[in-house]
Amino acid sequence: MKRLCGLVLVLVMVLGLLPIKAKAAQLEIGGKSALLMELSTGKILYEKNAHEPLAPASVTKVMTMLLIMEAIDGGQISWNDTVTASEAAAAKGGSQIYLKVGESMPVSDMVKSIAVSSANDCACAMAEHIAGSESAFVERMNQRAKELGMNHTHFVNCTGLDDDPNAKEHVTCAYDIALMSRELMLNHPDIRQFTTIWMDTVRNGEFGLSNTNKLVRFYPGATGLKTGFTSAAGYCLSATAQRDGMELVAVVMGCATSQERFSACKSMLDYGFATYAVINPTLEEEASVPVVLGKQGKVNAVAGQASPLLIEKAQKGSITTSVTLEKEIPAPVSKGQRLGTFTVKSGDQILAQIPLVAETAVKKKTFADIFLELLKMAAMAK
Numbered sequence: 001m002k003r004l005c006g007l008v009l010v011l012v013m014v015l016g017l018l019p020i021k022a023k024a025a026q027l028e029i030g031g032k033s034a035l036l037m038e039l040s041t042g043k044i045l046y047e048k049n050a051h052e053p054l055a056p057a058s059v060t061k062v063m064t065m066l067l068i069m070e071a072i073d074g075g076q077i078s079w080n081d082t083v084t085a086s087e088a089a090a091a092k093g094g095s096q097i098y099l100k101v102g103e104s105m106p107v108s109d110m111v112k113s114i115a116v117s118s119a120n121d122c123a124c125a126m127a128e129h130i131a132g133s134e135s136a137f138v139e140r141m142n143q144r145a146k147e148l149g150m151n152h153t154h155f156v157n158c159t160g161l162d163d164d165p166n167a168k169e170h171v172t173c174a175y176d177i178a179l180m181s182r183e184l185m186l187n188h189p190d191i192r193q194f195t196t197i198w199m200d201t202v203r204n205g206e207f208g209l210s211n212t213n214k215l216v217r218f219y220p221g222a223t224g225l226k227t228g229f230t231s232a233a234g235y236c237l238s239a240t241a242q243r244d245g246m247e248l249v250a251v252v253m254g255c256a257t258s259q260e261r262f263s264a265c266k267s268m269l270d271y272g273f274a275t276y277a278v279i280n281p282t283l284e285e286e287a288s289v290p291v292v293l294g295k296q297g298k299v300n301a302v303a304g305q306a307s308p309l310l311i312e313k314a315q316k317g318s319i320t321t322s323v324t325l326e327k328e329i330p331a332p333v334s335k336g337q338r339l340g341t342f343t344v345k346s347g348d349q350i351l352a353q354i355p356l357v358a359e360t361a362v363k364k365k366t367f368a369d370i371f372l373e374l375l376k377m378a379a380m381a382k
Helices: 002-014 020-025 057-073 107-117 120-131 134-147 174-187 189-195 258-275 313-318 367-381
Strands: 033-038 044-048 082-084 104-106 199-202 207-210 222-230 234-243 246-255 276-279 287-292 298-303 309-312 319-325 338-346 349-358
Touching (some): 057 120, 057 234, 082 120, 104 107, 174 222, 174 246, 189 222, 234 258, 246 258, 246 276, 276 313, 287 319, 287 338, 298 338, 309 313
């Protein structure tokens, strides 16, 4: 009987009849917690103890890199700025490139060392360069975490090292890691030039870097992002990958081995890419609405605030769109004024209703405009 039930379950999955959550439940993911998120929509595709506060080890540096990229993209610092290592930075243990006190490097090499080799000394040097001290930088990290809705996160350093007396207070969760990973990858694309490096060098080729994230080398479409390990935290990973216009982030925390974390994230990514797709519905034909007493006779309708849609791949063949517009609209018309609705459906299920709005403003005709039109009509009639 058990064998028969198992065969039925396999058949139903093959036919695509099980709900997505049921399919996700078939995943066997190691570690203490895990989460899979689609980046453009922020939709969660799989989770396991995703809000449990745990030690993140060097996955902490996702937030460190986010603040660095915000400082660069905001004009506070530049890629060519020179960063000088302090005693505190040079004294950092764990993964490092062995900065010497007083040694200088450009920001680009510092970021490369953090992203590729998880260099704690470079993370500290960058924190001091941006905020004046690591403690001041950590305050910014916690403030940014609050802004992103990372409600189970508290940082005590910029590295994830757990050799501080207050290391037990340094926690986050899989969901929060996904939030900061999403913010970094979506809004600061230049970080990808570093997070996708497999092997490189700094110090004019004298010091080699090898990416701690093995998925960058062995998983098709990998875009990053950050590994972490301490004896207390176990093996952790925030892994991002992109295929066919969809990017996912898979997070796992508290794995027993390095292989387990890579296997966990690979399984989640495989599941996401096999099951989901992102579409960007667009108007296939130009749409317009007549304007009563307008200086222009019509106004074009365009989609307003259209967002990507996450769908099951099985739905792709059943996607339909329809447009509903006002028959006419009185002048004046404001730019962005609602004119109708662009509806996206899968079968009978409504996936999105996107407002259609006026592409431009249309002024109302004046009395003089109307009088001149009447004169022209009278002249044509003669």
